[in-house]
Structures are given as structure tokens and as C-alpha cells.
Amino acid sequence: MGCTAEGLATALRAAAGVVAEHRAELIELDRAIGDADHGENLHRGFTAILAALDAGTPATPGAVAKLAATTLISKVGGAAGPLYGTAFLRAATKIGDAGELDVPLLVEALKAALEGVQARGKAVEGDATMVDALLPAVAAAEAAADGGADPAAVLTAAADAADKGAESTVDLVARKGRASYLGERAVGHLDPGARSTALLLRAFAEAAR
Template identity: 55%
Template sequence: MAGIDTAVLADWVSRFGAAVAEKRDWLTELDSAIGDADHGANMDRGMSAVGEKLAAGTPATVDELLKTVGMTLVSSVGGASGPLYGTFFLRMGMAAGAVSELDGPALAAALRAGLDGIVARGKAEAGDKTMFDAMAPAVDAFDAALAADSSVADAARAAAEAAAAGRDATLPLVARKGRASYLGERSAGHLDPGAASTAILFDTLADALAGSAG
């Protein structure tokens, strides 16, 4: 496939926003069990604000596009989701730089930087029952697929599958971070809403890259 330009990345963001809107009630239902019952509403509000911002025109460089997404999420999403997702996109943009498109390794480096930003802000580790449990396996799977000479689109699909598996693996976990940790053992038996939205993030990335490769 050709390079991953700002149009493809904007399509990813648009697909993510649409999927969050579609899954808003489900995400809120998940959060009602172990959180503040606002994850779906907060993410939908934030991604709607991002959509309005990008409707005025797609920035010319990857870093400006991702910075716009990140700053909008930080300023418009309540709770922990805004700072965490905002940091993810901001760090992606910083790693990508002022370029018009990315190749596979550059996208991998940007995703890794986004993950590192979430770790720096949230201090989460594997098994804490957070978005990290979906995102870290996804980024690792993306890297592994590229190393095995998979296409970028196939690597993104592998990442999406790993994120979904990571999301599902949060079901039996006892939360050790965030509002859910206050519930102790009662947090077990519920999917983590942040991991659920992260799985959507990577699923829509795979869809966007598949669409651009077609």
C-alpha cells in the first residue's frame, strides 16, 4: 500500500468516532458496573468534538492532525479518558513529526510512543484492568507482524485481534487502578470499559488501513 497519509489517519479518527457513537450505550453500561457510568458519553462527546474540528479541514502534516485530535480530547472529555486518550494521540504526533505520511515502521513507532505516554500518565501495568491490557498487546502484535513481513494492513488487523483478546482478558481481573479499584474483588466479572474502547480504536485502525489498501 502507499504511505499512510493524513487522509487515512483522519479516516481512522472518523471511523473511531462513529464506532464510539454506535457503542456509546454499551461502553456506558460497562462503566456503570465498575466506574462512573460515563465512559461512553464522555468518549462520544470528545470524538464528536474532534469530528467538528476536523470538518473544517484536515491538517497537512501528521503531527498537526494527531495534535489536534489529542488536544481536543484533553479539553472536551471528562474523567480519566480525556487525558489518557489525549496523551496517546499527542505522543503519536510527537513521534511522527511534521511529515505528510507514515510508513509501517513509522506508524509502529508512533503507536508505541502513544502507549508509552499512557503508561507515563496512568502508571498502569499488565493485569491492572485498564486500557493498557488491550493497548499493550495490540502494539506488540503490530510490531511482531511487521517484523514477520506482514503488510501494514495485516499488522493492524493482528493488533486489533490482540486488543480484543486483551479486552476480554480483563473480565476476571480485579482492578488495581482507577475508580474500579475501589470495588476490590467486586470488580471481577466485568470488562474494563477503557480496554473495550481501546479495542474499538484498533479495530477501526485496521478498517481504515484495509480501506486505503483496497
């Protein structure tokens, strides 16, 4: 059984709740190594996604993902809007007109999201960015899918890997974004983008259950 448009809308609503809950945490993480706007920007973006969904849920999962993408790109400043917007847009393109998001398509959508983030942000593993959470998440999702997992289990595996990947940024010297200006002084700080990536994947996993 896969995820319908309504299911993806429910997952986005759950993600909006998690972003609201962790808004202050993300602001403080960004204050330490950035410009303290990550939590507020994401909160603004997902609040706008809620409003768009309240106006009517699109008919297909791909259309729901595209709605999220265009909303984030148009409403969110800083790096979060373009990066997350691109992630959702690439995922939407991969999903296409499918009426349901099954496991193979879910994994392909996650891979497309990662590719979009890397194309937009030019970050690789070890740069202390959201890629350090998203890359292992996609690998874990692929492994879970190969093992016959259902969508909820695939997303849970992704979320678990993203948590560990985000934690790994504490020990890294940032090579992208504002944190890169700090050099060695950025070591010891959790990357806010990696943290928000892990939070969103966890919200999606919980919603899928």
C-alpha cells in the same frame, strides 16, 4: 504505501462512528465498575474531533494526531480525555513532520501512545485497564511489522490482540481507577477503557483496508 494526513483523518472519522455505535455499551460497562461516563465522554470527544476535521484537515499525519490529542484533552472529562489525549499527543510527537505514516513509523507511534498512557495513568499489565488491551496490541503490531505486513495488516494484528487483551480484564482484580475501589467485586466485569481501546484499533484497521 503509508498513511497520509487524509488517511488518518478518515480513520478518526471511522473511529467516531464506532464510538457512537458503542456509546451505550461503554456506558453500561462503566456503570458496573465506574461512574458510567466513559461512553458519553468518548462520544463527546470524537464528535468534537469530527467538527475539528470538518473545519479543515491538517497537512500531515502528525498534525492530524495532534489535533485529535488537543481536542480530547480540552473536551473530555474523566480519565478518558487525559489518557487518550496523551496517547495521541505522544504519537503525534513521534510522527513529527513526516508526510506519510509508513509501517515502521506506525509501530513507533503505537509504542509512543502506549508509553504515554502508562506514564499518565501509572498502570501496568494486569491492572485491568486499557493498558491490558494496548500492550498486547503494540506487541502484535511489532511482530506483524517484522513479518513484512502492510499498515492494514499491522493494525488488524493490533486490533485482534487488543480484543483478547480486553477480554482478559474480566478475570482481573482492578488496581487502578474507580474500579479498584471494588476489589474482588470488580472481577467478572470487562474494563470499559480496554474495550474502547480495542474498538478504536478495530476501527483504524478497518479504515486502513
